[in-house]
Amino acid sequence: MRKIIGRPGSAIGMSLRMGQCGFAAASIGVMVFTRGFTGYSAFCNLIASMGLQLLWSFGLTCLDFYALRRKRDLQNPVLLSLFVVGDWVTATLSLAAACSSAGVIVLYTRDLDACTVQSHLLCTKFQVAVVLSFLTWVLIAISSHVMFWILAST
Template sequence: MSRPAVHPVEPPPLIDGRNDVVPPRRVRMKDVQGMPGTSTGLALRLCQVIFSVISLTVMATTSDFPSVTAFRYLVAAVGLQSLWSLSLAMIDVYALCVKRSLRNPALITIYAIGDGITSTLTFAAACACAGITVLISNDLNRCDINHCKRFMSATAMAFIKWLNRLKGNYRRAEQGSPQLVKVT
């Protein structure tokens, strides 16, 4: 029968009465809302998943998207983004359920690199699609034979997803960057 693992807590160091014996200092990261393993972080992550999936669905259900390279690229980029955000959201849910902290520097570095790559890819794809959508609708006036509204919606969702990431970063910056707080 499996049961939840119990993470043992170190016993407090023994003080033997002398003043010169100082217990060793332990270092842990400050609790910052919006970071992995917090409820705000999970909410932001779920917003990313929702917007990415809407963008992917709207673009992928358009009949003529495979004929344009930029639209195919958008589908690939938001597909990757949804998978990445979904897996991190699942890790966040797990961390919240078992009340374990995900705030360790190595993990946050991996998250930041992954977020940076997927976010840049999505932004680039959204810009390329926006350029083509504006070309079709404003410059060529060919909205009668193209699905301009669908292209615009998919692009807008990709941009909102990117802004959502920026908002997460801003929230983190506002509350201070990940800091090591010394706990005696």
């Protein structure tokens, strides 16, 4: 097995997972505390996707922590296949949710110019939640590529 930066059971790998947890939790937090989000399917979907991402990344953070403490090697083909599939599914869902929410926000801010007219839309908070979900996706995309590379190169 190659020693690639960000591999499971390494400090950088765990940092990536912790970053995913942090940004996903922050995205959910900002969205949930923004009035009126329930009226938009895209924003509800963002919360669901970020929730799934949070659970997945938190589980893998704990696994990385355990591996670091006990000096265990997590790079066996069965575990790696599970990580690859899980990372790919959650990364795709995160990007899809972030983009669909971004599509709605662009529609309101740019196409309909509704954010300046209707202050109750609280566009800025929605934008912050979407930016946080994109940051989550960047980190899960890195983890996903590292896992896929390690699995393919075994």
